[in-house]
Amino acid sequence: MTSLERLKAFAADKLERLETTGQRRSLVETAREAGGRADRAGRRVISFCDNDYLSLSHDARVTEAAAEAARDFGAGSGGSRLITGNHPLNSVLEARLAALKGTEGARVFGSGFLANLGTIPALVGKGDTIVMDELAHACMHAGARLSGAEVRLFAHNQVQDAANQVRSASGQVLLLTETVFSMDGDVAPLAELGALAEEAGAWLMTDDAHGFGVVHPENPAQIQMGTLSKAVGGYGGYVCGPAELMDLLNSRARSLVYTTGLPPAVLAAAIAALDVIAAEPERRERALANAALFCELMELPAPTSVIVPIIIGPEAEAMRISAELLARGYLVTAIRPPTVPAGTARLRVTFATGHEEGDIHAFAGALREIMEPACAAIS
Ligand SMILES: Cc1ncc(COP(=O)(O)O)c(C=O)c1O
CATH class of the missing domain: 3.40.640.10 (Type I PLP-dependent aspartate aminotransferase-like (Major domain))
Known part of the structure; x- marks a missing residue:
């Protein structure tokens, strides 16, 4: 066996073991847009799992600051x-x-x-x-x-x-x-x-x-x-x-x-975002209100942040719910061990400034339908 062949066999063997323990991960192309929307491998979705909590990644003041810095100071x-x-x-x-x-x-x-x-x-x-x-x-x-x-x-x-x-x-x-x-x-x-x-x-x-x-x-x-x-x-x-x-x-x-x-563009974007955060405290209030509305609709305890975990337990069930949500146009990836402790596979649902109230109502309705009868257990 050549060194390259041994390397390929080594990786394939590791992958097989990850597959059998349900720990194999893969990358899915996701092009995010404003308002929590995204194109997920060709499917239109509303994302309820990203960390862009204040929806600043697509704010024109932030993207303009980055573009200007790239033009003025270079890409790297x-x-x-x-x-x-x-x-x-x-x-x-x-x-x-x-x-x-x-x-x-x-x-x-x-x-x-x-x-x-x-x-x-x-x-x-x-x-x-x-x-x-x-x-x-x-x-x-x-x-x-x-x-x-x-x-x-x-x-x-x-x-x-x-x-x-x-x-x-x-x-x-x-x-x-x-x-x-x-x-x-x-x-x-x-x-x-x-x-x-x-x-x-x-x-x-x-x-x-x-x-x-x-x-x-x-x-x-x-x-x-x-x-x-x-x-x-x-x-x-x-x-x-x-x-x-x-x-x-x-x-x-x-x-x-x-x-x-x-890169200077990345620094300029962060500075512009900090300006917006300071000038618009209502952005965080909106994101928190969205999380609170969701918890109310799902009959969950009031949230302490914009992250709402829904602990499912078995990995396969978390994956099923995530897949059914995706089929309805909602993106919430299942979080599985080892990222979280064994037996606590979950949906990590996050809320952002850019989500509309109607989005939250529709999403919570879909989730309740998909989770019944498990829904009773979390409420
Ligand atoms: C708690 C915590 N710390 C640190 C990091 C890493 O931050 P970054 O994505 O900037 O590398 C993350 C992000 O995944 C995180 O969740």
Whole structure:
């Protein structure tokens, strides 16, 4: 067998195993439009599963800012931020983010994933301890593992469990959690975790990917990361915190040092989106109202964010409901293990500013029909 043949056989074997455990994933072409609409492999759909919560990805002020920056400054940044890729728009965006978060500084990364991957290992290493919520996002887990620190998980949102783990930990302790959880939409007990960190001399770092621009709980974390790819409607990640830490990241965050800076168009889009978010608070109110209307129609508890999980349990049933929704023109992909814990396959339904009230009524009606009689179980 040649090396190429062995590689092909290796991948085919892995794929077969993924297929048998129901974990094989595939990519579906999706061209998104304004108002939550999309073309999904040739089918017209209304999406209730994307993260463009404030419908800013298609806002003309944002897309124009990106187009103008591309024309003026080029399509790419041309290098790492430490070489030639640090376009002045980075500083403009960082000043805006730091002001919003109330921190001394901010550092923009290529994505939220890269922000966590670079920042966590810059804070702790061998001999230290990371205590993180068991449901924290895959990129926090990846950053934690990369750091070489001992990683301990605490039961989701259970401060007492976190406290027990922190008190018996060695070295510097880093507490990690999301603010609004990506797959459940619930909010972390930030005040209690902040008090725990203070009492134990630990640092609290939060991932605000799904809160930023939509839900803003008081956040005592010393280190606050997030993404520009969800409510901000574009791409990129950031970390906010004290000035000294921002300087340290320039030297120690490998996902900042050894990767290309964001294109100026992406930075300009984020700055324009932040302007819109500041000027139009009704955008977040509309998105939250849409989520609340859906929960009312489905007889679900009132939501705490624009993410409403409908836990189905068996993967096959989640897939069936998702497929039937698609057939009726609604896009809600089924979220399956390992993205969520075993036995909790779900529909992760999300709401945005651009959804019309009529869309929500029609969608909830379709979902109720498809889910009967399971509907009784969730209400
Ligand atoms: C909680 C959380 N953190 C980080 C990320 C990664 O952000 P990005 O998409 O900007 O890489 C995501 C996105 O999937 C997320 O849900």
